[in-house]
Amino acid sequence: MARTDNLVQRIAFWGIPLAFGVMGLKLVAWWLTGSVALLSDGLESTVNVIAAFIAYFVIRYAHKPADDDHPYGHHKAEYLSAVLEGVLIVVAALVILNEAVRALWDPQVLDAPVLGLAINAVAGVINFIWAGLLVRVGTAHRSPALLADGHHIMSDVVTSVGVLIGLILVVITGYAVLDPLLAILVALNIIWQGWKVISHSVSGLMDKAVEAHEEMAIKAAIATHSAGSLGAHYLRTRRAGAATFVSFDLVVPADMPVGAAHEICDRLEIAIHEVLPGSRVTIHVEPESEEAHGVRVNVEETGQ
Structure with a gap:
């Protein structure tokens, strides 16, 4: 059991520097292009950073042994982490919606689109590999916090793929308005993913039975x-x-x-x-x- 706890905690810890790195890549891509869709992708990655910090410290607390005040252990703390991550996801989506709606009235032509898209693609590949690892470890060791983080990052990957496809269409067609429209679609998808994370975690807090x-x-x-x-x-x-x-x-x-x-x-x-x-x-x-x-x-x- 101790080996399992250590593995889950190590995975959670390394999620912090990786989340910072991916966020940095996405924000650089946005800075180079000025794309609202890439900004929305980068803002979602800021949630990943906050969630990685929360997950690490909550997992450490959840794996503390039972004590007099918590005779059944501290395991449910992981569900609180997952619920908070879901809330952060929804908040990030609302910020993205606000930026996208404002940009609809003044769509901008993208700068250096090829370099920006390439950098964002690299960030997406890193996220895909990391999300797969989180889901595997979270499932194997029944860690709600790691699972929530993994599913959220995988939804981030889907978002990144959609953004890349959409911005390629913007470059090809020259219709700049597609950029904020794409950002709105991204935000709606993020809200849906956040709701799924919250609902799943609340079920755990309500003492859901085994499968x-x-x-x-x-x-x-x-x-x-x-x-x-x-x-x-x-x-x-x-x-x-x-x-x-x-x-x-x-x-x-x-x-x-x-x-x-x-x-x-x-x-x-x-x-x-x-x-x-x-x-x-x-x-x-x-x-x-x-x-x-x-x-x-x-x-x-x-x-x-």
């Missing part, structure tokens, strides 16, 4: 390794960043010794850890006489 296939894997593990019990029910799961919490009730014969029930619980915990590594499992053992309505629950129906 359906993961729940089925948990049920299968319980069914396979619960021999000696009478059944299990009331399965509850929730995600909190990299941590997954699983709890359920296990029904045992009323005369079963505590030690025997404990052995079944140990077996079930190991089985669930195998299908969901790093999960936190809580099992409430209840005697048959306390089962609701006295009806036995088949293990295969766990969670129903």
